[in-house]
Amino acid sequence: MTAAPDRYRPVRRMLARDQGESHRVSTPLELFFDLCFVVAIAQAGRELAHALAAGHLSVALTGYLMSFFAIWWAWMNFTWFASAYDVDDVPYRLTTLVQITGVLVLAAGIPRLFEDQNLTLSVAGYLLMRLAMVTQWLRAARSESGPGRTAALRYAAGITLVQAFWVVVVFVPHGLVAPLFPVGVIAELAVPVWAELHNPTPWHRHHIAERYGLFTIIVLGETVAAATVAIQTALDEHRAVSELLPIAAGGLLICFGAWWIYFAEDAHPYLRSVRQALPWGYGHYLIFASAAAVGAGLEVAVEHAVGAAHISDLAANAAVTVPTALFLFTVWALHSRHHKHGVAQLILPLAALSVLAATPAGAAGVPVAGLLVALAVAIGITLSAKNPKRS
Structure with a gap:
């Protein structure tokens, strides 16, 4: 009778894994x-x-x-x-x-x-x-x-x-x-x-980058789910289709653009030491929190559109535009600025400012924010296609 595979042993020594392990998923x-x-x-x-x-x-x-x-x-x-x-x-x-x-x-x-x-x-x-x-x-x-x-x-x-x-x-x-x-x-x-300090643990940079990427996907997925439920509830109770469709479209553009922007560059080449990895890992608090907050903001925008939230247009839009801008800027600070050069270096900071500028746009605030995020993606794709080595 052959022995059971090593990974099925009831108890093993807690030994460090190989930092150079291939196909670490x-x-x-x-x-x-x-x-x-x-x-x-x-x-x-x-x-x-x-x-x-x-x-x-x-x-x-x-x-x-x-x-x-x-x-x-x-x-x-x-x-x-x-x-x-x-x-x-x-x-x-x-x-x-x-x-x-x-x-x-x-x-x-x-x-x-x-x-x-x-x-x-x-x-x-x-x-x-x-x-x-x-x-x-x-x-x-x-x-x-x-x-x-x-x-x-x-x-x-x-x-x-x-x-x-x-x-x-x-x-x-x-x-x-x-x-x-x-x-x-x-x-x-x-x-x-x-x-x-002086005792770095043997974390695997490819594995860490994948883990953070997967959690980003989960958070963005929760944002889409939260916005969907909010819109469905509003439709069931108020049937305000004309007011909700622009918010739904803008929200989807923000979520799709956020995914595209985060995964436009691989993070693992930058994670070469604890000094680089700790700020990167800590900074993701803002990425995760802002991505999740976009979903909450879309719920607020939906409630405001159907008269269920007694707040101003500015406050309702800010619930979406502020976390969206924070997401864009933090992704730039942690990812994009290490890979982009020239004009491409400015896309995300300018997009973040533009999204904030859309806050006073009344009922058009969320859809305009979504279009601005989509525009940032389109400009980034165009620049990468023209100059892939220097984008």
């Missing part, structure tokens, strides 16, 4: 992990849309930035760890499923976070994800030696310490939550910088 477990995060993203987007439609800008921004940070940071930490230490054994899979459970608990707590900054349920889910991550790093530390062991122990210690801080935040007076939250964010962001 996302695993089914990673894809399942991403898909489950859609629940939390959808919840955050829904609450953002409701708060914006009600004219509660401060509540909307505070709740969204806080909840999306928890979603993104838990996803990011798993992604980079899995790029270096995915052994796909039974303990690894079970621990990952615990993390998925944590994001579902976090998602359940997002409405309370928006309503009155009640962090209890969201922090409970976040702790479940993060402490499960600690056990993964401790497994890696037991199997590693030298710099790899040092990095793993630093990650485990740093993550544990910051989670103790979040527990304290849950019990402080309500008025202190907002001032203390940025302190926790800075502490979370500092852990990888400290852990990777």
Whole structure:
């Protein structure tokens, strides 16, 4: 009788993967992990849309930035760890499923976070994800030696310490939550910088670029889904076809253009060191958050068009144009500026400014924004075709 394939062993040593491994692609477990995060993203987007439609800008921004940070940071930490230490054994899979459970608990707590900054349920889910991550790093530390062991122990210690801080935040007076939250964010962001200092983990740049690309697709897909549901609901209740079709067209152009722009260039050639990868990875908070916020903005625009949102035309358009412009500018900062030259270097920054300029355009704001994004794509394609080596 032949032995079972190595990857099916019940327990394996948590050894680092080869950074030069060929055909390193996302695993089914990673894809399942991403898909489950859609629940939390959808919840955050829904609450953002409701708060914006009600004219509660401060509540909307505070709740969204806080909840999306928890979603993104838990996803990011798993992604980079899995790029270096995915052994796909039974303990690894079970621990990952615990993390998925944590994001579902976090998602359940997002409405309370928006309503009155009640962090209890969201922090409970976040702790479940993060402490499960600690056990993964401790497994890696037991199997590693030298710099790899040092990095793993630093990650485990740093993550544990910051989670103790979040527990304290849950019990402080309500008025202190907002001032203390940025302190926790800075502490979370500092852990990888400290852990990777002189002890870089063996993440795989092709794998990381693919993982971020797949999550971008998921977020854009959620944006399309949210806008579709909003339009269908409005049609069922108001039958305002003439008002909704331009918004639908503009929203689709924005989503399609966002996909095209993000994947116009490969990211992995730029990810050659931790110094380059950390700002790139951290910067994707703005890409993911803005892409998801476009969907919420389209919901707001739809509600405003049928009279269900009692806000100004300017506010309704800004719910779409501001995150769209932020997406364009951040993609330029993280991707395009490293590959473009000459006039092509200016396309996305100018497109971002043009989209913002469309905000006061009344009922035409969203469709005009969509056309501007499509125009940016068309100009980029034309320049690339004329001068592929210098675009």
